[in-house]
Amino acid sequence: MHPSLRRTRNILDFALSSLLRRRGRNLSLLLVYTLVVAVLASLIFFVQALKREARLVLGQAPEMVVQRMVAGRHDPIPTAQAEAIRAIRGVREVTPRVWGYYYDPVYGGNLTVMGQEGGGLAADSVLIGQGVARSMRVKEGDMISLRGYTGLPMLFSIQKVLPAESELVSSDLVIMALPDIRTLFNLPEGQATDLMVRAGNPRELPTIAAKIVERFPDARPILKSEILRTYDAIFDWRGGLLVAVLASALLSFVIFAWDKATGLSAEERKEIGILKSIGWETSDVLLLKFWEGTVISLTAFLSGVLLAYGHVFFFSASLFEHALKGWSVLFPRYRLIPTVDAYQLGVLFFLTVLPYTAATLVPCWRAATVDPDAAMRS
Incomplete structure (x- = not known):
């Protein structure tokens, strides 16, 4: 050595x-x-x-979300704006989304309620996340009650409990048919919570966002990259x-x-x-x-x-x-x-x-x- x-x-x-x-x-x-x-x-x-x-x-989130701002607050956006945005060069698809937050006073938690069109979801039926099922102590086939905009309870049958693999994003999620969520939140036809925009070329998203603001001054485009930076x-x-x-x-x-x-x-x-x-x-x-x-x-x-x-x-x-x-x-x-x-x-x-x-x-x-x-x- x-x-x-x-x-x-x-x-x-x-x-x-x-x-x-x-x-x-x-x-x-x-x-x-x-x-x-x-x-x-x-x-x-x-x-x-x-x-x-x-x-x-x-990674699976929309490339851009367009919201309507009124007095500095997020407000429902007319679905008619979807056609005008779809006509912008570079835009591939525009989809209106209906969703909102529901506060459950019994369990003291906020639920994220989303509307779904089609997909085999029946009227007066919901899909719920694992966290909702645990908090409400319910399972597939049970009934849950949500208080509507008028103050009267609305009964929904649990069609499915979302799998545990998706719990990170679906723990507080309740998915229901579009007519049901419009009744729950008193959101009339022709209005949506926001618009989901997809572009043919993701590099054109900042340019598309600028054109949207130019056509609709009350619009607020939110890019997926901005959401990632925020997180x-x-x-x-x-x-x-x-x-x-x-x-x-x-x-x-x-x-x-x-x-x-x-x-x-x-x-x-x-x-x-x-x-x-x-x-x-x-x-x-x-x-x-x-x-x-x-x-x-x-x-x-x-x-x-x-x-x-x-x-x-x-x-x-x-x-x-x-x-x-x-x-x-x-x-x-x-x-x-x-x-x-x-x-x-x-x-x-x-x-x-x-x-x-x-x-x-x-x-x-x-x-x-x-x-x-x-x-x-x-």
Whole structure:
């Protein structure tokens, strides 16, 4: 074996034995260190996984949605505008959509009600999501009651409960026939909630949106790319908000780690003096302390990342899922697809491992440069 490798191995063996001699202190530091890394890594994994799910879900979303704005509010749009928009060069298809939100006072949750034309959906029948079925404790074939615009209840038969695979987008969803949803929300014929626009060439969407606004000044075109950016911004903001809430705990850890790393005990100073007296160089002592700090920080980092991975992708981030998912009552049940952002994980590594490892070298360098006799008498 090369002499330098043998020297490094011997120093590493001595560093491990030194850590085991002070196992109580090092285990307490390792526990706190691991928990902090696990919380931060959980946030990173969860936010990135939610972003990925949002991109997958919105991959099937319409390329453009056109809404009508009245006094700064979303208002029903005349379906006659669909023909005028369809005549714009580059537009392939325009489909009116009828949907809305229904607040259920019994369960305290908002339902997303959508109208469907055809598709084998009978009158006075509905398709419901898994979250709706759980909240109302109903199943296929049961009846549910929704209060209409007039205040009178409307009874619907549950034709089907949507599969669990689609729960991320259908948990709070109720689908009914177009005549039923128009009666429920008192939306007359000739009006729609919005218009779904598809273009022959997606690169022409900004130009088409500009032409729509030019023809209909009260229209608001919303592109799918804008929705994706909004979702990314929302998840980043919510993740940052949780980090801000945990800032006091992170600051406490920084103070704790700095005190442990920079506060050499009398025993450690005596040990350094003994090592210097038997022929160790200052570089050997620094390498010893470097390996001690590296072992603790790397163990904490890897353990924290593994804990975070299990917490997010096997236990659905149960500690802070309600703060990041965004549903008020009807939380969907689904398992996130593992997604690891190497860049953010690298940033976490540099922010947690390198500062602690570097902090261990400063006091050791000071102790290693003093006279061995003075170090052993201190």
